[in-house]
Amino acid sequence: MHSVFQSLSELHRPLPSKQPLLRKAWLRLSDQASPFFFGSGAEAGVQDNLVEVVRRNPAAASRLLYTTALFSSAGNAVSAGSCFVFLWIHWQLCATCDRPLRWWLLLQACIQLVQMPVRMALLYCVCQVEESGTGLEDWVVQLTSSKAWRLSKNLAIFQYGWFVLGMVWWMHTDSCPDCPAVSTLTAAVMSLSAVRATLAIAIFRALFRDGDLSVQEPAAAGATREQISALPAFRFTKALCDDQDAPCSICLSGFADGTLLRRLPCGHEFHRQCIDRWLRRNKRCPLCMASIECGPLRHRALEH
Template sequence: MDTVQSESSSSNTSITISSSSSLCTTPPRSESTHVTAPIVQERLPTSFYLRLAMRVSRARWFIFLRRVFHYQNGSRSDLGSNPFNSSTWMMSELIALFIQLTVITFTLAISKDERPIWPVRLWITGYDVGCLLSLMLLYGRFRQLDHDHGDIEQRHRGTEDNRSSRLMNRCRTSLELFFAIWFVIGNVWVFDSRFGSFNHAPTLHVLCVSLLAWNALCYSFPFLLFMFLCCIVPLASSLLGYNMNMGSSDRGASDDEIFSLPSWKYKRIDDNASAPATDDPQCCICLAKYKDKDEVRELPCSHKFHLKCVDQWLRIISCCPLCKQDLPR
């Protein structure tokens, strides 16, 4: 009996101990679940916006906007470095001009019976002629860019190409001046409060307002680009704790990709005219001037740096330090 009682008492004590241990261990698990849930909910929005910022910084349109900003605020000597001479941008210009010409032609055809007070139809016709001239200049720019990339020797020795490019730039400047003057005249004729142009010619009035709004958006593009890249992007990146400038690539470039880029030893043009020379007098990474026999490397965007400086940069970030253009994979 004593043995039975001792065994029963030991079993009772074991049961109570196990039950007490279960009671002691269950509340911390419940508390941990209640504590960690709000933390996960608080981290989800931040990680989502951070991933969104990383995707934006690595997008092609964001890199293109950075190139446009650098081109508008830097040197424009190199034709190949002009982001507006890219095939994608020229295709977008072609589509925009084609849409404008189609809409203008269709609107003039269906609004023959309208009699506006101001010569709005004359303004639309002049705008249509300007779009046709812009289409011709766009074709000339495309031919010139294709010709320059196709024949390098003729680009170095061709004086006729320089004359044609100068003539094209003058025509483009004159056309931009015409559109600016025509934009002011259109605002005066369309938004004159003394005459109700919408009542006499509603279709032509809507077309003029649409064309003026499109031109106003194009004229304000540099300001909008400045506000986006210099105000909105730095503010958003500082709030998220993410550097948008460093996010143009996922990883650094490999040694094979770096060594495949062209490099040479720097020589002055006066000393050796056959050797290539850099356009910039100094390296933009170390801010030191180039000296004779300095090893220089050129990136696909035509920017040049010291070989040691840019190799160290590319091993961390596989993009240009100036225009943020990624290296071809």
């Protein structure tokens, strides 16, 4: 994490007095805004899912984040700009609609405008990976633990509900005599949002195979005949058993006097035939999942 902060501090180091005043002001502003967009990494109580995606396949995640962030930023700019220009010209005319579509467009444009800095920060993270020499995961951890990222996620939830409300208003709009174009613009904004979501899903599936994000569990390995034969076997006697009603956990049948049992290193006992058949497929105890290769002392240490 230190390398990321070092890269940010070097980027915003003081400039000589010969630098243009505008550039000085911009770098000073960006230096003050950095703590809002890049956290320490330890501020997030639960790690964001995006970090896990980056950790599993950094190369594919880099292409995914760059493409979606660039397209989303451009889409937000086009959508918000179109709405603001349209409403500036036709605000009074849109008041004749039987549904408040102008207010939906105004708030939708404001939401998209507010989300743009976070998307640009994500794009900045991807671009800085090669220049700073740090890993993408470090940058994404910094971004996803920031206040700006948490605010953006909460805003995205609100935007989803606002989108559904706008869809209901648009579908039930019967008349808008003085400004029919407002309904067309509303449909276009909704369509652009749907296209962006579809494109993001398509890019994700194209870059990540089915196994890239799933936890691959190792296949269960069976025990060899020698390992099974080395386990102690004995005849069951009720007089020596404290819990006489305990059945075999595999066949759920009780133990009768003289029945041949086998005891695993973890201490659990089963019918010999039952556990031998189980161990040929899986060398772990069916009760506690301890391996028969784990000795009794080691098993007790793991329990504690």
